[in-house]
Amino acid sequence: MTEIPTLPVDVxxxxxxxxxxxxxxxxxxxxxxxxSLPRRMVTLYLPLSLIVIVLLFPFYxxxxxxxxxxDQLLDLNTxxxxxxxxxxxxxxxxxxxxSYYPLWLWNTMYVAICSTILSILASVLAAYxxxxxxxxxxxxxxxxxxxxxxxPPSILFIPLATVVYQYGLFDTPFALILTYPTILIPFSTWLxxxxxxxxxxxxxxxxxxxxxxxxxxLTKIVLPLxxxxxxxxxxxxxxLCWNEFIxxxxxLTSVQNKTVPVAIVNEFVDGDVYRWxxxxxxxxxxxxxxxxxxxxxxxxxxxxxxxxxxx
Amino acid sequence: xxxIALEPRTGRRPIREATTWDQIxxxxxWLGFWFMLPAMAFLILFLAYPLGLGVWISFTDARIGRxxxxxxxxxxxxxxxxxxxxxxxxxxxxxxxxxxxxKFAIGLYLALLLNENMPFKAMLRALVxxxxxxxxxxxALAFWWIFxxxxxxxxxxxxxxxxxxxxxxxxGDVAWARACVIFANIWRGVPFVAITLLAGxxxxxxxLYEAATLDGATSWQRFRFITYPLLTPIIAxxxxxxxxxxxxxxxxxxxxxxxxxxxxTHLMATLSYQRAIIGGVLGEGAAISNAMIPFLLxxxxxxxxxxxxxxxxxxxxxx
Numbered sequence: 338m339t340e341i342p343t344l345p346v347d348v349x350x351x352x353x354x355x356x357x358x359x360x361x362x363x364x365x366x367x368x369x370x371x372x373s374l375p376r377r378m379v380t381l382y383l384p385l386s387l388i389v390i391v392l393l394f395p396f397y398x399x400x401x402x403x404x405x406x407x408d409q410l411l412d413l414n415t416x417x418x419x420x421x422x423x424x425x426x427x428x429x430x431x432x433x434x435x436s437y438y439p440l441w442l443w444n445t446m447y448v449a450i451c452s453t454i455l456s457i458l459a460s461v462l463a464a465y466x467x468x469x470x471x472x473x474x475x476x477x478x479x480x481x482x483x484x485x486x487x488x489p490p491s492i493l494f495i496p497l498a499t500v501v502y503q504y505g506l507f508d509t510p511f512a513l514i515l516t517y518p519t520i521l522i523p524f525s526t527w528l529x530x531x532x533x534x535x536x537x538x539x540x541x542x543x544x545x546x547x548x549x550x551x552x553x554x555l556t557k558i559v560l561p562l563x564x565x566x567x568x569x570x571x572x573x574x575x576x577l578c579w580n581e582f583i584x585x586x587x588x589l590t591s592v593q594n595k596t597v598p599v600a601i602v603n604e605f606v607d608g609d610v611y612r613w614x615x616x617x618x619x620x621x622x623x624x625x626x627x628x629x630x631x632x633x634x635x636x637x638x639x640x641x642x643x644x645x646x647x648x
Numbered sequence: 649x650x651x652i653a654l655e656p657r658t659g660r661r662p663i664r665e666a667t668t669w670d671q672i673x674x675x676x677x678w679l680g681f682w683f684m685l686p687a688m689a690f691l692i693l694f695l696a697y698p699l700g701l702g703v704w705i706s707f708t709d710a711r712i713g714r715x716x717x718x719x720x721x722x723x724x725x726x727x728x729x730x731x732x733x734x735x736x737x738x739x740x741x742x743x744x745x746x747x748x749x750x751k752f753a754i755g756l757y758l759a760l761l762l763n764e765n766m767p768f769k770a771m772l773r774a775l776v777x778x779x780x781x782x783x784x785x786x787x788a789l790a791f792w793w794i795f796x797x798x799x800x801x802x803x804x805x806x807x808x809x810x811x812x813x814x815x816x817x818x819x820g821d822v823a824w825a826r827a828c829v830i831f832a833n834i835w836r837g838v839p840f841v842a843i844t845l846l847a848g849x850x851x852x853x854x855x856l857y858e859a860a861t862l863d864g865a866t867s868w869q870r871f872r873f874i875t876y877p878l879l880t881p882i883i884a885x886x887x888x889x890x891x892x893x894x895x896x897x898x899x900x901x902x903x904x905x906x907x908x909x910x911x912x913t914h915l916m917a918t919l920s921y922q923r924a925i926i927g928g929v930l931g932e933g934a935a936i937s938n939a940m941i942p943f944l945l946x947x948x949x950x951x952x953x954x955x956x957x958x959x960x961x962x963x964x965x966x967x
Contacts, residue, residue, distance in 0.1 A: 377764075381761060381764050381766065382766075384757070384761060385758075385761045385762075385772070388754070388758055388761075388776075388838075389772065389775065389776065391835070392775075392776060392778070392779050392835065392838070392839065393775065393778065393779075395779075395787055395790040395791060395794060395835070396778065396782070396787075396790070398790060398793065398794060398801065399789075399790045399793075402793060410799070411799060413799065413804050418801055418804055419801075455690075456690075458686065459686035459687040459690060460687060462683040462684070462685075462686060462687065463683065463684050463686070463687035463688075465683060466679070466680045466683030466684050467684075470676045470679055470680045470683060471676065471680075472676045472677045472679065472680025472681070473677050473680075475680060478684060482687070482691070485691055485695055485696075487892060487944070487948060488695060488699065489892065489893070489895075489896035489917075489940075489944070490896075490898075491896045491897075491898045491916075491917035491920070491921075491937060491940070492699070492702065492896070492937045492938070492940060492941065493695065493698050493699065493702065494921070494925075494937075495702060495705065495920065495924045495925075495930055495933050495934045495937060496698035496699070496701035496702035496705055496934065497694065497698045498924075498925070498930075499701065499705070499710075499930070500693075500694070500697065500698050500701065515690075515694060516694050518690045518694070519690055519691060519694045519695040522687050522690055522691060523691075526687060551679060576781060579783055580783040580784060580785075582783075582784065582785050582898065582899035582902070582903075583898045583899065583917075583921070586902070586921075587921070587925055597783075597786075598783050598784075598785035598786065598899070599785075601785065601786065601789065602785055602789070602902070602903050613793055613799075616789055616793070617789070617790065617793060619786075620786035620787075620789045620790060621786075623783065623786050624782040624783060624786050624787075627781050627782060627783070628778065628781065628782065631777075631778075631781045632774075635774045635777075638777075638781070639777070639843060639847075642780075642840065642843065642844070
């Protein structure tokens with residue numbers, strides 16, 4: 338089995354470009370003095386702001402729709418659609434107090450946390466075994482785990498539906514809690530393998546000589562040192578769970594059991610009438626937990642994301 | 649190697665025979681097995697087994713609630729003559745090629761822009777990534793609203809500018825619907841490509857650029873002969889992921905168009921969901937999703953061997 342290609346990427350430097358240590362690594366300053374300001378306006382700031390506006394516009398539009406009164410929503414001629422002077426929280430109120438939305442949020446949270454914890458436990462053990470125990474065939478198993486990351490859910494959902502049905506898990510949260518780890522384990526194992534490799538082996542050797550068991554080494558030495566990696570893996574797994582759609586759509590049928598993405602797509606449309614205000618409020622509120630989590634752990638998030646490419 | 653040091657030969661203690669239990673505890677193969685067990689259990693029960701089951705189901709006439717009987721290649725023969733299936737293959741290829749190419753171009757461009765020195769750099773980089781974090785379905789709903797046939801903000805703006813007189817039927821017209829879903833996919837994918845390539849760009853040493861500039865290289869030459877070759881490995885990996893995930897995309901299409909209008913945006917994944925779960929014909933649906941496997945294998949092989957060749961060119965062992 339060939340090694341998984343390793344790429345020399347310093348991930349942490351990407352989003353922390355302002356800190357002094359990283360500024361040295363960030364080689365962009367070198368040449369910019371050669372360009373005049375008007376030139377930079379055209380070649381840099383203009384295209385950049387265009388792209389950023391396009392990337393962020395849908396969120397602005399989502400938020401604006403969520404707080405617009407209904408009459409302004411559908412009347413584009415009397416009101417300027419890009420702004421509203423009388424925002425209303427009616428849509429959000431209805432969402433939170435007159436629909437199943439809190440229940441859906443709870444379902445999503447419950448499923449995401451349970452399967453994330455399960456996956457991280459399994460991945461920590463697997464990653465440690467592959468990197469440090471070096472048992473016979475560890476290379477092969479590592480490669481197979483890498484390959485399983487590339488098996489897409491859209492190939493698996495049909496047979497998985499029959500498996501879930503056979504096990505009697507259909508339309509229960511366990512259907513998702515037990516199937517999501519197949520998406521999460523390959524990724525987090527891969528990520529943690531990278532982190533474990535950076536921990537000096539000498540530490541473990543000393544502990545072994547002092548008579549520590551492998552389990553003690555893992556829990557008392559390796560894990561405390563790998564906390565940044567664990568946080569990255571946790572955030573990324575959580576995001577993947579929150580985002581997952583096709584399994585949740587296939588394995589859950591009753592309204593009370595659905596997760597946010599599935600419920601929003603199906604439950605806010607009465608025949609031909611789209612309740613745009615509630616829909617957009619639902620989409621906004623459903624995105625908030627991830628955006629907040631991301632805002633706090635940007636660096637970890639990015640290192641997890643590029644970790645997929647790094648290792 | 650340190651495992652063996654468990655039995656010191658120095659002390660006065662008599663050397664105890666190692667029991668089977670000791671051997672199992674100390675043997676790294678057994679230890680490895682126990683450590684791998686949870687992960688392997690998940691992956692075998694819910695990934696490897698279903699993968700095999702999926703192949704089996706595609707050779708049966710299984711329906712929802714009824715286990716199928718082996719019918720050989722019938723599902724595949726039926727698909728061979730099914731114009732909607734071929735349309736979905738065409739759509740999938742179109743969607744993947746166009747979206748991946750544009751994602752790569754814009755992503756690389758954005759990475760180069762973000763790599764410049766400017767104020768609020770860190771904040772900009774964090775903002776750019778937001779489309780990637782927000783669940784796809786939720787942002788797809790925002791696009792659904794933006795592309796609404798009557799209340800689209802785009803139609804409204806264009807009308808205000810006097811460019812069009814009637815609303816554009818974004819998701820109702822074949823060509824427009826395809827363009828819209830591809831646009832949404834690009835919108836979602838660009839941040840990932842950009843941030844990852846940016847991570848790669850930061851490893852390129854500035855002295856190379858300085859030397860090239862002194863030699864009179866233009867900015868295009870600097871990009872072509874320094875940035876691009878050094879970035880190739882990371883580009884290969886990012887694009888493999890990008891192509892794979894675009895090819896097997898389901899949620900964006902399902903949230904925006906459900907394959908319509910007249911199947912014009914059906915991808916293989918959405919068609920297989922439609923046939924298997926909504927239509928109840930599991931066997932046929934499984935056959936459609938299995939038809940994706942050869943394409944996926946091809947994509948993986950191309951990037952894999954591309955990378956190996958690259959390594960060999962750089963003088964590393966070709967293992």
